[in-house]
Amino acid sequence: MIEVIGLHKQFAENVLYSGYSVQFCAPKICIEAPNGQGKTTLLMMLAELETRQSGQILFSKKALTEPHKQVAIASDCIALPDFLTAKQIINLSVNTLGCDWPTTIIDGFNFNEFLNTRFDALSSGNQKKCQLILALMRDAPYLLLDEPSAALDQASIQYLLVLLDEYLIDKPNGQIVITCHEPAPFIERGFECIPL
Ligand SMILES: Nc1ncnc2c1ncn2[C@@H]1O[C@H](COP(=O)(O)OP(=O)(O)OP(=O)(O)O)[C@@H](O)[C@H]1O
Structure with missing residues (x-):
């Protein structure tokens, strides 16, 4: 459970937040707000990539x-080194975080043909896939995805939904x-919607 206090x-x-408290109890949460x-x-603060003035997470x-x-x-x-190819960026994670090369996820997103494209030359949907691959390959217990379906084609959204169905099994x-x-x-696949 993720708990935000004050x-x-x-x-x-x-x-943006003043004395904000919330408990995310369901395993799969979708935050919806204008x-x-x-x-x-909020996601950036949960990941400790953004500071906060006060409060506990x-x-x-x-x-x-x-x-x-x-x-x-x-x-x-999250800015990626956009002068590198997608393959070079994924390799940075493989080498620095000790993750396995994410063959299955790359295949699932039909991303192989874009591996040798510089990040800044990828389409917005393919940039999104690259971001998702980098997060999913880490297999961390807490997974935070900011608008994961935005810009994705239908086949990729379906693949993402299947991945998320299985993500928490272990x-x-x-x-x-x-x-x-x-x-x-996402609601159809068991996500609980929470307003901010
Ligand atoms: N680094 C920053 N410096 C200054 N203001 C910022 C910074 N990051 C975000 N903001 C401001 O904080 C507010 C919230 O931004 P945020 O991106 O968290 O909203 P959001 O709910 O995710 O929006 P959207 O649905 O449009 O993606 C906005 O007014 C934004 O301009």
Whole structure:
């Protein structure tokens, strides 16, 4: 369970969260809220890639000790070295995090033919696939996906849904949190929708 307690977050004068508390109890959560409400910022704070002014974030009642091992996140907000090819970027994760080369996920997303394309030359859907591959290959117990279906073709959305169906099977304390403006397919697959 992920628990946010008394969160305060603002950018300059823009207060996004003031004394915000929430418990994400269901294994699969979909956060739905209008543009600009702070969904991406919340995911980034959960992954400790964005600071907060105050408040606590607990995972199974504890603060994270090794965020890069415990949490994997995919978001357009996370800048990738876009002068590298997709294969080189994936290899960075293989080498630095000790993950296996994600053959099955790359095949599932029909991404093989784009591996030698520079990230900045990929289409938006293929950039999204690359971000998802990088997060999913880490097999972390907590998986955070920021608008994972945005820009994906239908076949890839279906593949993602199957992957997410199976993701938690070997992770009894794991959780998936996504943000999504079109949550219907995720709700059909057992995601609980939570407003901010
Ligand atoms: N690094 C930053 N510096 C300043 N303001 C920021 C920064 N990151 C986000 N914001 C602001 O915080 C607010 C919330 O942004 P965020 O991206 O979290 O919203 P969101 O709910 O994910 O929106 P969307 O549905 O459009 O993706 C916006 O007003 C945004 O401009």
